[in-house]
Amino acid sequence: MNALKKLFGGNTRQFGMIFALVALIVFFEIFTEGRTLTSGNVINLFNGNSYILILAIGMVLVIIAGHIDLSVGSVAAFVGVCVSLFIRDWGLPWYIGVLMGLGLGVLIGAWQGFWVAYVGIPAFIVTLSGMLIFRGANQFVGKSNTIPVPADFQYIGSGYLAEFGPKTGYNNPTMLIGLLAVAFVIFSEIRSRRNAKKLGAEVPETWVMVLKLVLVCGAILYATYLFATGRPGTSFPVPGLILAVLIIVYGFISSKTVIGRHIYAVGGNRHAAELSGVQSKKVNFLVMMNMSFLAGLAGMIFVGRSTASGPFDGVGWELDAIAAVFIGGAAVTGGVGTVIGSIIGGLVMAVLNNGLQLLGVGADLTQIIKGLVLLIAVAFDVYNKTQGKKSIVGMLMKNFGRSSEIKADETTQTKEVISRGI
């Protein structure tokens, strides 16, 4: 167990989720008699969940900053219907439609961000209102009709990469992406190890690194094989590609850039961040704006996949996205969470959904099981809670355990408590 943890670094939670994901896949692969890991099913899984995973990327940033966004489903639906109308009624080409959709997402986000950051209304309220406003707006402008989109727009929601090069029997672009990914993983692992060594930081043994690389690259190559060997004309799906690009970009932003640091700082301790010169209002504004931007994108991908925009698009998406983020290890109180963790959390939910469907379990039982998984995942986190990370249960228990908290805490804090009291 410890060796495995060393393998993936990271925290217990993230490791636990990767482990759970693999276990789930193996479980369903056995019980569906091999129907889980087929090209068709895996492609389907990505196509059918990419928009939730895209929302989870935005949502984790919102939750890290200490907020929540309930409006994403409605915003996605509103942007979807508007873009469908732009293309159908104004005769705009599909790519202009996409750009306008993204712009509309930014505008909606600016609206919500303004209320949250500069007026100081809790995001829960602002986005609850947004949920109503944009659902209503979707049905108003679309007159509650379904509005079809042209085939070239459908490419972003259900398209495949074009075949090129020699006839290999595999889908060449998919193979290329897979090989590039493997090369990147190996390169970055070696580089970060070299840097860590140069600085004199502790590095894991060589065998750990090699084993880790073998496992990760093996997984990537196996996925590549599945995607590249689907029925002719299919490949790694376009929404999956968009998702992959977003994961890389937002993963980088959240962990490596100044603004990323600021998001964690504001969510971890807003006052301390402000007294360190972080402009928390700006951070909150950007985070909320970005969420609606991604919701707009997710909405367009969904419309592309379902070939038409409808009045009930995106109902309940906010809950799926929020669940993915919390399963992926974020804390309700903010300051904790990762993009990659949320994606894994989203995949756990997606695999569960898909596997239960293949097994013929009804939607009723599926919901019950998903609900229990969310609860157990967070309970697992609370149980494993190490340093000051707060979670739902911890928050609920806070008012009941005050005295024991003081006793358990270290001396210095007690001293502070005493002197403050006087």
Next chain:
Amino acid sequence: MTSLNTHSDPLILEMRSITKEFPGVKALADVSLRVKAGEIHAICGENGAGKSTLMKVLSGVYPYGTYSGDIVYQNEVQEFKDIRASEHAGIVIIHQELALIPELSIMENIFLGNEPTKRGVIDWAEARTRSTELLARVGLREDPETPIKEIGVGKQQLVEIAKALNKSVKLLILDEPTAALNESDSQHLLDLMLGLKGRGITSIIISHKLNEIEQIADEITIIRDGKSIETLNVKADGVDEDRIIKGMVGRTLESRFPDHEPKIGEVLFEVKNWNVGHPQIQDRLVCKNSSFFVRRGEIVGFAGLMGAGRTELARSVFGRSYGRFISGHVYKDGKELQLKNVRQAIDAGLGYVTEDRKSLGLNLLDDIKATTVSANLRKISKNFVVDANKEYAVAEEYRKSLRTKTPSVEEGVAKLSGGNQQKVVLAKWMFTDPDVLILDEPTRGIDVGAKYEIYGIIQKLANEGKAVIVISSELPELLGLSDRIYTIFEGAITGVLNKDEASQESLMKLMTSARKTA
């Protein structure tokens, strides 16, 4: 003594050798308190001496069994298990932060948890009659149905007392009752206390305002470092403010200081006529026309009792991060600065190490290296991308130079001891390379050895030509560290003393009274 006094001066309360320990700290050691029935008894002591802890023991906030010693109240040993139990016995404590619900009316607050009922339904007619009566007794002319949020703090204080009277209080405890009141409200409250005394209600008052204590108290018990030092009879012993101060500070210097030869240069930082309003309460000033300056290489202390406005002054200067800015000027190197937010203040070369490390100074989820660079990310980033290698190198450098005890800079700051956390916070501000560094309670909750190291760091920063401001509640610390000390009382600067003319007595006098000479 007890038996002798029973007739002439019966004791209502005797606390016998109370000892209360928190993990690692003895908050109260063998404290005794004897309060005679029908008197006003004052408890005096420095910040952190143990006054509030003692009152919490008495009122059952710390229940029987968590302390040792006996509470004898009305000739019986009491074993209060919570506040309800002590209130039932007639002991009511009114805390500094009032426990009223702003949205409810005066009447509803008075009867909260104690509602008069008729067959299980609240009898509002009865409540109204009784609250009118109670308000008359405390001299508050307000309709009992006025919401609490619509009346001022002074009147709220009176409602608290009315609430206590409704519980047929025999022993009333007031913790800093006048700290938030203006002069006329304070006077009214003090008169009311004398009135209650006339009706046979015993009061215990905790206050930093020694003039008020001198005015109304019959006896004074002084607590210092968790021990009861002495009990003075105001009239018989001819007690005045100086006498009380002597009792409060009369201890030898505990902490030692590294040797330091100050190299003081010209004036580097100056604040003039600084006025700041309270963030919530209109018309209340937290800084009143304050002016001060700090020279290059100088360590300037700010002394004042808790709530005097030291932190408020520092934070409002530091990019207006507290209160409503009203007027004033800030100069550095003779040039006026406009510091409208914290970012501008940091960019202008100011640094502020917060008083409360855990809630204001640190993100406890972060590790040491992220904390060290958090106030100056720009310096280690290129195109908004943080260079993780530089981050590590910077954190390592400070870990070594400040001798922070930690397995690695990747350790979470939450796991460090208070002293090491403070070193990380200092590193964070040293990395912003400020010219003016304000340190608010830099050694609170830190053990003696780490204090010595922190003092060394502070002196080193001053020697580098920085202007250093130290805010501290510990007078020996200010006396040992500072080259010059300003005193603050109720938001105003009441004096400034050079190192050689300052003593605990002279500082305490300036800290507890408005400026006497202009």
